[in-house]
Amino acid sequence: MIVLGIDAADYRLAKRWDLENLLLDNHASLETFSHSLDTPSTIEVWPSIATGLSPEEHGLSVGSGDRLEWENPVLKLGSRITSHLPTEVRYQLGRPFRRASALESARIDESVSHLFETGYVRNWPGITPAREWGRASEWFGQVSRGELTDDEYVRREMGNDGQIIGWLEAQALSDVSLAGAHIHGLDHLGHVYAKRPEKLRNGYEIVDTLVGQLRELADELVIVSDHGMQQTLTDDPEPGVHSWHAMVSTTIDGELPDSVFDVRSWIEARLEGETRAENGAATIDAPTEHLEDLGYL
Ligand SMILES: [Zn+2]
DSSP states (O other): OEEEEETTOOHHHHHHTTOHHHHOSEEEEEBOOOSSSSSOOHHHHHHHHHHSOOHHHHOOOHHHHHHHHTTSHHHHHHHHHHTTSOHHHHHHHHGGGOOTTTGGGOBOOTTOOOGGGGSEEESOTBTSOOHHHHHHHHHHHHHHTTOSOHHHHHHHHHHHHHHHHHHHHHHHHTTOSOEEEEEOHHHHHHHHTTTOHHHHHHHHHHHHHHHHHHHHHOSSEEEEOSOEEOOTTTTOSSTTSEESOEEEEESSOSOOOSBGGGHHHHHHHHHTTOOOOOOOOOOOOSOHHHHHHHTOO
């Protein structure tokens, strides 16, 4: 089974634009939650999807990102300037300046178990180092400073997401029983293009096409999002702020999980009996001397 987390994939937009690969065969809205902020937050919801636990239980919240972030002196200066502002505003303002040392490297408590312990996982906030998310956050920062064209920005974000989807395709071709990854492009594009629906639609359609390839290779595919995004297109009061319209879709028939807290148990119930095959260390057939000459070893 392949699990693709698409940050901020808004159920309303997937349906409105009839994106059949995002919707797969079976789809529904997914109940999500807010904890530190008024709206759902990426660093709190993804660990909850992987663990089935609340932020109090898994140990990660927007605040834990801040704690890490303020240890960096450059970011500390920024935090002092904005420290008189409410947490939510500080969070939004601070976002472009965050680096891989902050949210992208924050992890759940070591004692907490998660879905992917018997599988493979990449770029999942709170579970693995989310390097691709960190890289994309730097481009997001560049956009906020007017340093990238639209074309260049979208090309980078979609290329980044495509790498991760390609990794999932290779896991599917390797017959693993469970692999999961998270992509962040549609969250960033949703913030950037909250008032320009055609530009956002272009991003959704690119991701839909990439997912179409993954769908062909995966035995079973599950797509989940942590929240949606408020847009002018959907007449939302605060375009560019996270919405409550998370989604789940799958190639599997039957009942779907109701909330982000149910996704883990829903997947585990469908994986029962499948375990990760253990095998011996890989070996190399080529002569060692030749590999030394090549500089490989
Ligand atoms: Zn998110």
